[in-house]
Amino acid sequence: xxxxxxxxxxMTPYVAPLEGRRDLLRLDFNESTVGPSPAVVDAIRRLPPDxxxxxxxxxxxxxxxxxxxxVPASHIEVFNGVDAAIRAIFDAYGERGSVFLTTTxxxxxxxxxxxxxxxxxxxxxxxxxxxxxxEALARRLEARPRLCFICNPNNPTGTLLAPQTIxxxxxxxxxxxxxxxxxYVAFTGQTVLPGALELPNVVALQSLSKAAxxxxxxxxxxxxxxSIVERLRRVTGPYDVNMFAVSxxxxxxxxxxHMKQDVAQVVEG
Numbered sequence: 001x002x003x004x005x006x007x008x009x010x011m012t013p014y015v016a017p018l019e020g021r022r023d024l025l026r027l028d029f030n031e032s033t034v035g036p037s038p039a040v041v042d043a044i045r046r047l048p049p050d051x052x053x054x055x056x057x058x059x060x061x062x063x064x065x066x067x068x069x070x071v072p073a074s075h076i077e078v079f080n081g082v083d084a085a086i087r088a089i090f091d092a093y094g095e096r097g098s099v100f101l102t103t104t105x106x107x108x109x110x111x112x113x114x115x116x117x118x119x120x121x122x123x124x125x126x127x128x129x130x131x132x133x134x135e136a137l138a139r140r141l142e143a144r145p146r147l148c149f150i151c152n153p154n155n156p157t158g159t160l161l162a163p164q165t166i167x168x169x170x171x172x173x174x175x176x177x178x179x180x181x182x183x184y185v186a187f188t189g190q191t192v193l194p195g196a197l198e199l200p201n202v203v204a205l206q207s208l209s210k211a212a213x214x215x216x217x218x219x220x221x222x223x224x225x226x227s228i229v230e231r232l233r234r235v236t237g238p239y240d241v242n243m244f245a246v247s248x249x250x251x252x253x254x255x256x257x258h259m260k261q262d263v264a265q266v267v268e269g
Contacts, residue, residue: 007118014112032213037258043251044244056243064253065221071194077229080240082183082207082220090117091235093177098146106151132159141173151181153188163192170202180204186211186263200225211259212252217245
């Protein structure tokens with residue numbers, strides 16, 4: 001057998017517990033129970049046959065998302081879901097032997113990506129009361145880790161740091177790329193943007209999977225300083241996002257009312 005790199009041989013693959021549960025309400029995945037806007041379904045159905053046989057074009061998608069969150073389009077890059085954005089960050093910035101700092105428990109895909117790059121993983125455990133270990137994280141940042149990931153709100157503990165707190169952490173550690181996973185920003189209304197865009201060491205990750213109900217189509221965004229976005233673009237495939245997701249994303253963003261209604265129902269629940 002031909003072996004892979006030592007880092008890969010030592011890995012345990014991240015496997016989401018999805019299969020065989022299609023007929024169940026998978027609350028642990030926070031999937032939309034409402035589904036997408038009817039405009040999303042119509043947009044996909046209207047795609048002509050040549051959309052299946054030609055490579056996708058992305059004109060207007062970054063601009064539409066930028067407009068929806070109030071930031072310049074030059075600060076945004078689209079990805080095949082936030083998972084692909086996470087992978088791109090590690091591909092671009094995950095240096096072998098450098099330190100990846102995060103908390104535990106948190107989203108389970110971060111650590112395998114760091115392990116694949118040969119990084120040293122420094123996970124700060126949550127205390128028994130499940131409050132965010134802010135003081136411990138601030139101290140560890142003094143050691144200048146290469147990457148620091150904050151899932152905000154955290155999956156699975158639900159802790160939520162104030163945006164100004166995260167910006168202060170990033171300012172205190174200019175040599176660390178601070179990645180803020182804001183997958184649930186639509187439900188909290190709290191984001192490090194646009195203030196964090198002034199800093200060259202902050203990336204926010206956002207998605208249309210939850211709020212727009214299009215998790216199956218895989219559409220996520222990385223938002224940060226143009227210098228960071230450009231480097232993430234260097235390590236991303238030219239056609240990673242398919243045309244169906246592009247069409248769905250534009251249609252979902254155009255029907256803001258549907259997303260707001262869905263979010264309101266979730267918050268009420």
